Amino acid sequence: MKIIMLGAPGAGKGTQAKMIAEKFGIPHISTGDIFRSNIKEGTQLGTEAKKYMDQGLLVPDELTVKILLDRVAKEDCAGGYVLDGFPRTIPQAEVLDEALEKLNEKIDYAVNVDVPDDNIVKRMSGRRACLKCGATFHMEHIPPKQEGICDSCGGELVLRDDDKQETVQNRLKVYHDQTQPLIDYYTKKGVLKSVDGTMEMKAVFQLISEIIKEEK
Ligand code: AP5
Ligand code: MG
Numbered sequence: 001m002k003i004i005m006l007g008a009p010g011a012g013k014g015t016q017a018k019m020i021a022e023k024f025g026i027p028h029i030s031t032g033d034i035f036r037s038n039i040k041e042g043t044q045l046g047t048e049a050k051k052y053m054d055q056g057l058l059v060p061d062e063l064t065v066k067i068l069l070d071r072v073a074k075e076d077c078a079g080g081y082v083l084d085g086f087p088r089t090i091p092q093a094e095v096l097d098e099a100l101e102k103l104n105e106k107i108d109y110a111v112n113v114d115v116p117d118d119n120i121v122k123r124m125s126g127r128r129a130c131l132k133c134g135a136t137f138h139m140e141h142i143p144p145k146q147e148g149i150c151d152s153c154g155g156e157l158v159l160r161d162d163d164k165q166e167t168v169q170n171r172l173k174v175y176h177d178q179t180q181p182l183i184d185y186y187t188k189k190g191v192l193k194s195v196d197g198t199m200e201m202k203a204v205f206q207l208i209s210e211i212i213k214e215e216k
Pocket of ligand 2: 013014015030032084085
């Protein structure tokens with residue numbers, strides 16, 4: 001089963017994608033997480049990506065597409081995957097579709113987690129991410145047991161560089177200009193499912209679970 005998560009920055013794509021991955025036993029693939037781990041390791045890709053990410057801009061398609069196609073070609077993706085943060089532009093979606101067509105495969109669901117812009121800014125300022133394992137917490141909604149420390153691995157929790165308020169505004173603008181058109185794209189393909197992402201996380205997951213039926 002192949003699932004795409006769509007939604008504004010901070011809509012809860014990552015939160016829901018992790019739960020889906022666990023429930024269905026498929027890998028959770030976040031291009032944002034791949035870029036952040038490259039930044040942490042100081043790779044050339046990380047240095048290049050950081051220039052864009054810190055401004056709230058998209059990393060160019062040429063860099064992003066290759067990474068994603070390499071990742072989904074790995075053995076653990078044979079039974080499907082949940083993509084979080086990819087595609088983010090129409091050209092990215094087209095490249096993915098072409099690659100899948102060659103394998104006689106297709107996307108089963110594009111889940112749009114719908115949250116209005118004003119809710120987003122509040123969420124982002126409360127988010128804390130683990131530097132070591134990428135787990136996310138929220139100061140109000142999912143506080144860690146011990147302040148500043150990751151419950152899963154004991155790593156340090158930080159405010160992401162691109163979660164600063166001005167950058168969040170840029171990311172929202174980029175989302176509306178470049179990513180929102182994908183909602184029409186996947187509607188036309190008949191795979192778009194929208195859920196109200198303003199509800200409590202478990203309630204959002206319940207809705208998504210009702211949509212995703214394993215037998216598809
Ligand atoms: P990426 O890491 O994908 O960031 P994003 O899309 O901006 O999304 P976020 O990770 O910020 O939000 P999310 O929807 O995953 O929300 P989360 O679950 O964490 O990308 C970062 C950057 O990398 C991009 O800006 C770009 O530069 C680059 N990039 C990545 N992919 C790219 C691509 N394909 N092409 C080009 N560039 C690319 O939730 C947010 C917070 O809210 C958390 O604290 C969470 O705990 C809380 N929360 C979640 N759900 C709820 C709920 N229901 N109620 C209350 N709080 C909630
Ligand atoms: Mg995310």
